[in-house]
Amino acid sequence: MKILIAVDGSELSLDAVHHALSLVRAGLRASFVLAHVQEPASLYELVTTRDPDLIAAAARQAGMDLTAPARVLLDAAAVEYTTDIRMGAAANTLVDILEETACDLALVGARGLGGLRGALLGSVSQALVHESPVPVTIVKHAQEALG
Template sequence: MKILVPVDGSTESLDAVRHALALVRDGLRASLVLANVQAPASLYELLRVHDAQAIEAIARGAGEHLLQEASALCSAAGVEYDQEIASGEPVHKLLDIAEEEGCGLIVMGARGKGDTSGTRLGSVAHALLHDAHLPVTIVRHA
C-alpha cells in the first residue's frame, strides 16, 4: 500500500509524516508518497519573470525545500518513500497524485500553512475529507 502524505513544511504536516511512519513501524506494509503542491504563479510573477521554465524551477526548488525534513524522517526510519512536487490547486493536485501513485490512504495534518485561521480543520483537509474516494486520516498536533 502507498500512503499519500501532503507536506507543506508546517508542524502539523510533519506530525502526519510521523503518524504514517508509526503505522509502518507498527506493521502496516506501506511506503509513503510525500507530496507538496505549490501555488500557481501569480500574474505579477508571470509578468516579472517572463520564463515559464524559470518559474517552474523556482516552484520545484521551494517544494524540495519543504519536503527536506519529511524526507529526513523517512530516511531515518528506513521507510521507502517517493516525493511528488506539483503546482496548482492543492486539493485537485493531491487527488491526482493519490490516483496516479495508487495510494490507498491519505494521512495529513489538521491544519497547514493555508489562510484559514481560527478553524479546527484547514481548508485542504476539509476538502479532501469530502472529495477523496479513499480513507483520509487527519492528525492533530499533540
C-alpha cells in the same frame, strides 16, 4: 499498501509523517508518496519572469526545501517513498496525485483552524476529505489531541 503523506513545510504537517512512521513501527508494510503542492504562480511572477520553466524550477526547489524535514524523517526510518511536488490548487492537486500514484490512503496534518476561521479561510484537509477517492486520515497535533 501505498500511502500519500501531504506536507506543506509546517510543523503541523510533520504530524502526518510521524503518524505514518508510527504505523510502520506497529507493523504496517507500506510505501509512501510524500506530496507537496505549491500555489500557482501569481500574475506578477508570470509578468516579471516570462519564463514558465524558470517558475516551475523555482516552485520545485521551494517544494524540495519545504519537504526536506519530512524526507529526513523518512530516510532515518529507512522506509520506501517517492516525492511528488506540483503546482496548483492544493486539494484538487492532491487528489490528482492520489489517483495517478494509486494510493490507498492519504494522511494530512490538521491545521487546527477550526470553527469560523477554518470556514472562512478554507481547509485543504476538509476539501481533501470530500474530494478524495480513498480514505483520508487527518492527524491532529499532539497538544490538540490531548486538549
